[in-house]
Amino acid sequence: MNLNWQALVDNRQRFFWVLQISGWIGYALVNYIGSKVFEMRDIYVFVIVLNAYAGCLMTVPLRYLYRRVWNAKPWILIFVVFSVSYITGTLWSVVQKYNLWEIYRHGYRPDEWFYYLQQGLDSVYIVLCWSGLYFGIKYYQLLQSERQKALKANTMAHEAQLKMLRYQLNPHFLFNTLNAISTLVLVEENKDANQMVSRLSDFLRYTLNTDPIKKVPLEQELHALKLYLEIEKVRFDERLAIDLDITEQAKEALVPSLILQPLIENSIKYAIAHMDEGGKIEIKAQVFANELLLEVGDNGPGAELNNGQLRSAGGVGIANTQDRLKTLYENNFSFVLSNNTPSGLKANIRVPFEKAEK
Known part of the structure; x- marks a missing residue:
C-alpha cells in the first residue's frame, strides 16, 4: 500500500488528476449536504454537479500557467496568483449564476447588485484556496524529491565507502601471497x-x-x-x-x-x-x-x-x-x-x- 501511494505521488501527472477530481467531488458533496440542510429541490443536485464540473475544468489551465511562472520572482508570482484567481473565480461565478438562475430558478434575476458581488468573491476565495493547495502540494513533492535524492546520494556514498574498505584488504593479502608463491618457485x-x-x-x-x-x-x-x-x-x-x-x-x-x-x-x-x-x-x-x-x-x-x-x-x-x-x-x-x-x-x-x- 505504501509503495502504491509513493508511486502515485512520484507520478505527478496522475497525482494531479487524482487530487483535482477528488477535490471537486468533495466540493460537490459538501454543497449537496448543504442543499439537504436547506431542503433544496432535487434539481439543485444537477446544478451542483454542473458547478463542480465547471470549476474543475476552469482551474486546470491554472496548473500550466503556474508551472510557467514557477521560477519567477516572488512578487511576480504573488501578483499572477491573485490576478488569475480573481479572473477565474469571477468567470466561474458567472457560470454558477447562469446554472442556478436558468436551470433552478427558470430565468430569475435578483435586483440587488451586492448579491452578484458576494457570490463572485466566494468563488474567488475558493480558487485562491485551490491555488494555495496547488503550490503547497508542489513544494511538498519537490521536498520529497530532494529528500530521495539526498538519501540516494548518501546510500551510494555509504556503499562506495564499504567497497573501498573491503577491496583495500585484498591487494594487501594478494601481495603477501604472491611473494610466498614466488619464494616457493625459487626454491623449486x-x-x-x-x-x-x-x-x-x-x-x-x-x-x-x-x-x-x-x-x-x-x-x-x-x-x-x-x-x-x-x-x-x-x-x-x-x-x-x-x-x-x-x-x-x-x-x-x-x-x-x-x-x-x-x-x-x-x-x-x-x-x-x-x-x-x-x-x-x-x-x-x-x-x-x-x-x-x-x-x-x-x-x-x-x-x-x-x-x-x-x-x-x-x-x-x-x-x-x-x-x-x-x-x-x-x-x-x-x-x-x-x-x-x-x-x-x-x-x-x-x-x-x-x-x-x-
Missing part, C-alpha cells in the same frame, strides 16, 4: 606453489562473487577463511595451528563478508611469522543476549595496548575492520583488543545477532 617447491595458486584462485573467486555491501552467513564466511588458512598453511606448514570453536546458532548469524580475515592475517603476520616453533590461532563465535560475539586470538608475543586499542597501529587490517563495522552498525557494535592468556593478542567483536534466511 613447485607442488606447494601449484597448490597455493589453486587455493588462491578459489579464495579470490569467493571474494569477487561476494558483494561487500551484503552480509553473509558466518558458516559461509568460515568456508572462505578455511580457503585463506589453507593458503597460509602452505607457507607455514606445521607451524600454523588453527582452533575453531563455533556454536551452531552462531553459524546462522549474518556477518560482513571477510570481516575476520584481516584479523587472522594480522595474527599470522605479527605473531606466527615471528615464532620459530609456530603458534596457534583461535577463532570463537557464540550468540549471547541476542548479540553475536566473535573472537580471534593468538599465542604470539602480543602488543602494547591503550584502552583496548593498539598504541602504535601498523597496517590497514585492524583500522579497516573498525571502519567497516562503524559504517555498517554505526554505534551498535564494539571492537576491543586485549592481551590473551598466557600470551598473545585477542580481538573481540560484538554485533547485533541477525539470523540468515534459509
Whole structure:
C-alpha cells in the first residue's frame, strides 16, 4: 500500500488528476449536504454537479500557467496568483449564476447588485484556496524529491565507502601471497606453489562473487577463511595451528563478508611469522543476549595496548575492520583488543545477532 501511494505521488501527472477530481467531488458533496440542510429541490443536485464540473475544468489551465511562472520572482508570482484567481473565480461565478438562475430558478434575476458581488468573491476565495493547495502540494513533492535524492546520494556514498574498505584488504593479502608463491618457485617447491595458486584462485573467486555491501552467513564466511588458512598453511606448514570453536546458532548469524580475515592475517603476520616453533590461532563465535560475539586470538608475543586499542597501529587490517563495522552498525557494535592468556593478542567483536534466511 505504501509503495502504491509513493508511486502515485512520484507520478505527478496522475497525482494531479487524482487530487483535482477528488477535490471537486468533495466540493460537490459538501454543497449537496448543504442543499439537504436547506431542503433544496432535487434539481439543485444537477446544478451542483454542473458547478463542480465547471470549476474543475476552469482551474486546470491554472496548473500550466503556474508551472510557467514557477521560477519567477516572488512578487511576480504573488501578483499572477491573485490576478488569475480573481479572473477565474469571477468567470466561474458567472457560470454558477447562469446554472442556478436558468436551470433552478427558470430565468430569475435578483435586483440587488451586492448579491452578484458576494457570490463572485466566494468563488474567488475558493480558487485562491485551490491555488494555495496547488503550490503547497508542489513544494511538498519537490521536498520529497530532494529528500530521495539526498538519501540516494548518501546510500551510494555509504556503499562506495564499504567497497573501498573491503577491496583495500585484498591487494594487501594478494601481495603477501604472491611473494610466498614466488619464494616457493625459487626454491623449486613447485607442488606447494601449484597448490597455493589453486587455493588462491578459489579464495579470490569467493571474494569477487561476494558483494561487500551484503552480509553473509558466518558458516559461509568460515568456508572462505578455511580457503585463506589453507593458503597460509602452505607457507607455514606445521607451524600454523588453527582452533575453531563455533556454536551452531552462531553459524546462522549474518556477518560482513571477510570481516575476520584481516584479523587472522594480522595474527599470522605479527605473531606466527615471528615464532620459530609456530603458534596457534583461535577463532570463537557464540550468540549471547541476542548479540553475536566473535573472537580471534593468538599465542604470539602480543602488543602494547591503550584502552583496548593498539598504541602504535601498523597496517590497514585492524583500522579497516573498525571502519567497516562503524559504517555498517554505526554505534551498535564494539571492537576491543586485549592481551590473551598466557600470551598473545585477542580481538573481540560484538554485533547485533541477525539470523540468515534459509
